[in-house]
Amino acid sequence: MTLIERNLKITLAYDGSAFFGFQLQPGVSTVQGVMESAAELVLGENVRVVGSGRTDTGVHALGQVALLKTRCPIPVEKCKFAMNGVLPYAVRIRAIEEVGDDFHPRFSAKAKHYRYLIRLVKERSPFLERFFCQIEEFLDIENMREAADRFRGEHDFSAFAKSPDIIENPVRTILESKIDRENDLLVFDVIGTGFMRNMVRNLAKALILIGQGKMRSQEIVELYRNRDRRRLGAPAPAGGLYLMRVMY
Amino acid sequence: MTLIERNLKITLAYDGSAFFGFQLQPGVSTVQGVMESAAELVLGENVRVVGSGRTDTGVHALGQVALLKTRCPIPVEKCKFAMNGVLPYAVRIRAIEEVGDDFHPRFSAKAKHYRYLIRLVKERSPFLERFFCQIEEFLDIENMREAADRFRGEHDFSAFAKSPDIIENPVRTILESKIDRENDLLVFDVIGTGFMRNMVRNLAKALILIGQGKMRSQEIVELYRNRDRRRLGAPAPAGGLYLMRVMY
Numbered sequence: 407m408t409l410i411e412r413n414l415k416i417t418l419a420y421d422g423s424a425f426f427g428f429q430l431q432p433g434v435s436t437v438q439g440v441m442e443s444a445a446e447l448v449l450g451e452n453v454r455v456v457g458s459g460r461t462d463t464g465v466h467a468l469g470q471v472a473l474l475k476t477r478c479p480i481p482v483e484k485c486k487f488a489m490n491g492v493l494p495y496a497v498r499i500r501a502i503e504e505v506g507d508d509f510h511p512r513f514s515a516k517a518k519h520y521r522y523l524i525r526l527v528k529e530r531s532p533f534l535e536r537f538f539c540q541i542e543e544f545l546d547i548e549n550m551r552e553a554a555d556r557f558r559g560e561h562d563f564s565a566f567a568k569s570p571d572i573i574e575n576p577v578r579t580i581l582e583s584k585i586d587r588e589n590d591l592l593v594f595d596v597i598g599t600g601f602m603r604n605m606v607r608n609l610a611k612a613l614i615l616i617g618q619g620k621m622r623s624q625e626i627v628e629l630y631r632n633r634d635r636r637r638l639g640a641p642a643p644a645g646g647l648y649l650m651r652v653m654y
Numbered sequence: 655m656t657l658i659e660r661n662l663k664i665t666l667a668y669d670g671s672a673f674f675g676f677q678l679q680p681g682v683s684t685v686q687g688v689m690e691s692a693a694e695l696v697l698g699e700n701v702r703v704v705g706s707g708r709t710d711t712g713v714h715a716l717g718q719v720a721l722l723k724t725r726c727p728i729p730v731e732k733c734k735f736a737m738n739g740v741l742p743y744a745v746r747i748r749a750i751e752e753v754g755d756d757f758h759p760r761f762s763a764k765a766k767h768y769r770y771l772i773r774l775v776k777e778r779s780p781f782l783e784r785f786f787c788q789i790e791e792f793l794d795i796e797n798m799r800e801a802a803d804r805f806r807g808e809h810d811f812s813a814f815a816k817s818p819d820i821i822e823n824p825v826r827t828i829l830e831s832k833i834d835r836e837n838d839l840l841v842f843d844v845i846g847t848g849f850m851r852n853m854v855r856n857l858a859k860a861l862i863l864i865g866q867g868k869m870r871s872q873e874i875v876e877l878y879r880n881r882d883r884r885r886l887g888a889p890a891p892a893g894g895l896y897l898m899r900v901m902y
Contacts, residue, residue: 421780466781495783532669533714535743537781 409477413509414485416441416455416474417501422466423536423645424496429460437461440494441472448488449478458511458518458652462604464536464644469500469519469651473511511652517581517599519650522610522642524592538591539610539646545617547592550585553616553623554594557583557609564633566608576602576633585613595650607641614642657725661757662733664689664703664722665749670714671784671893672744677708685709688742689720696736697726706759706766706900710852712784712892717748717767717899721759759900765829765847767898770858770890772840786839787858787894793865795840798833801864801871802842805831805857812881814856824850824881833861843898855889862890 418441426434430442441455458471480488482502490499508514525531525538526545534540557580564576582597594610612629615621615638629637666689674682678690689703706719728736730750738747756762773779773786774793782788805828812824830845842858860877863869863886877885 419780421783424780495778495788496780498778498780530743530746532667532672532744532746533785535669540743 409479411475411477412479413505413507414474414476414482415503415505415509415511416472416499418470418472419468419498419500420466420470421496421536422461422464422647424494425463427460427463427465428457428467428470435494437467437470437497438472440497441474441489444489444493445474445476447492448485449476449480451476451478456511458515461647461649462644465647465649466537466645467649470649471511471515471652471654473505473509509654514654515652517597517653518601519582519595519597519653520601520606521648521650522594522596522606523646523648524594524610524614526590526592535643536645539614539643541614541617543618545592545614546619547585547587547617549619549623550592550613550617553613553626554583554585554596556623556626557596561630562633563602563605563630565629565635565637566605566612567602567635568604569635574602578602578605583609597653604641607644607647608638610642610646611638611640657727659723659725660727661753661755662722662724662730663751663753663757663759664720664747666718666720667716667746667748668714668718669744669784670709670712670895672742673711675708675711675713676705676715676718683742685715685718685745686720688745689722689737692737692741693722693724695740696733697724697728699724699726704759706763709895709897710892713895713897714785714893715897718897719759719763719900719902721753721757757902762902763900765845765901766849767830767843767845767901768849768854769896769898770842770844770854771894771896772842772858772862774838774840783891784893787862787891789862789865791866793840793862794867795833795835795865797867797871798840798861798865801861801874802831802833802844804871804874805844809878810881811850811853811878813877813883813885814853814860815850815883816852817883822850826850826853831857845901852889855892855895856886858890858894859886859888 425437428437430438445453456473486499486502523538525540527540530540560579563578580598586593673685676685678686693701704721734747734750771786773788775788778788808827811826828846834841
């Protein structure tokens with residue numbers, strides 16, 4: 407009997423501070439690496455786990471999506487339970503479902519939802535650095551909200567990309583961009599059809615600079631035109647960023 | 655002019671998962687190590703930072719106390735601000751006060767307050783492993799409360815110590831031991847005049863075993879007598895433990 411190859415769509419959450427990013431790298435612990443090791447233990451065959459995209463070191467996920475092809479006939483619920491049993495606790499599989507051959511975690515994605523968390527603090531907590539961007543200075547939230555509005559639509563985001571991306575098409579479409587405040591927590595939600603490397607952390611950095619009064623909201627429009635990558639300096643800290651959901 | 659040596663009592667909080675414990679070790683990042691480096695940068699002299707005791711890798715502190723002797727005349731508030739400016743974010747100085755020559759962070763301590771945090775979860779969160787002991791099974795809280803009561807008083811805690819401690823006097827006095835529940839969070843607070851290495855994590859482990867029905871509450875009294883170090887197995891995870899306060 408030849409077993410049919412099945413396509414398992416895996417939704418996973420992880421603490422990005424425990425890994426050297428998503429993508430497989432020799433000699434260091436990555437999300438893809440521990441997922442492949444866990445899958446091999448459970449399924450008894452060599453597998454490749456393909457993600458919807460990479461996340462960098464320190465960037466978290468609540469709803470990363472990965473595809474795993476296997477000939478093992480294990481039921482999906484059992485597979486989830488068994489893989490969570492051997493995975494490090496910093497990665498948890500939330501759901502597994504069987505999908506068709508036409509599904510590709512990256513190319514089938516219609517949009518991605520990222521969230522950036524800023525905590526307004528008097529004194530930074532040593533326990534929350536991995537999970538929030540903690541800001542001790544005053545931030546003008548209204549100016550930040552106005553700036554977040556300006557991200558919506560189709561723009562040339564060269565000034566918000568990591569330099570190697572200069573070669574590809576730097577135009578991206580942002581469907582949603584907004585800031586909610588709940589007490590001391592600022593939540594920046596952005597949904598787009600595609601993002602370049604470091605792009606969300608650079609959007610967040612622009613918002614922070616604007617909140618601090620170090621940049622005018624209007625300058626965002628200028629950045630679309632002048633593509634000046636130096637204006638924003640270093641991107642906002644990785645620990646504040648969460649990949650919330652990949653939409654298909 | 656000869657500057658007088660001052661004794662600075664430092665209260666500090668840290669994320670224990672970011673360090674290889676409190677105590678200085680060559681080649682790895684420790685709380686004592688980063689504190690001494692920060693003090694040297696700010697005070698311009700070689701200093702030794704002496705803690706109230708070590709905490710192991712992964713164990714957190716909200717109120718660790720350390721002593722620093724310096725001839726630098728910097729005001730304490732300025733010293734706190736400057737040291738927090740150069741320390742890694744995973745360590746934060748909460749307060750600095752000048753104390754007399756007779757103060758010793760370890761020998762002057764009258765008691766210590768530790769807290770152990772257990773989260774009752776359906777599914778473990780990948781983000782909280784460093785900060786809680788996450789338990790997916792049912793725990794009988796009433797049995798755990800009864801067991802926590804039995805820790806109070808003066809007992810031979812050999813069965814709750816790491817083996818090298820077998821040589822010293824294993825009798826310790828527990829002043830307070832209780833469990834509070836707030837929704838899904840179990841808070842085990844224990845105050846004692848002294849603790850042996852791994853002792854609080856082993857007390858927590860006994861409570862968890864009792865909550866899981868794997869041990870009877872009455873067995874604690876037997877452990878005081880039979881000193882059986884193997885009964886509890888590995889101590890409860892370091893990430894759930896917090897040094898809350900050192901009392902002088």
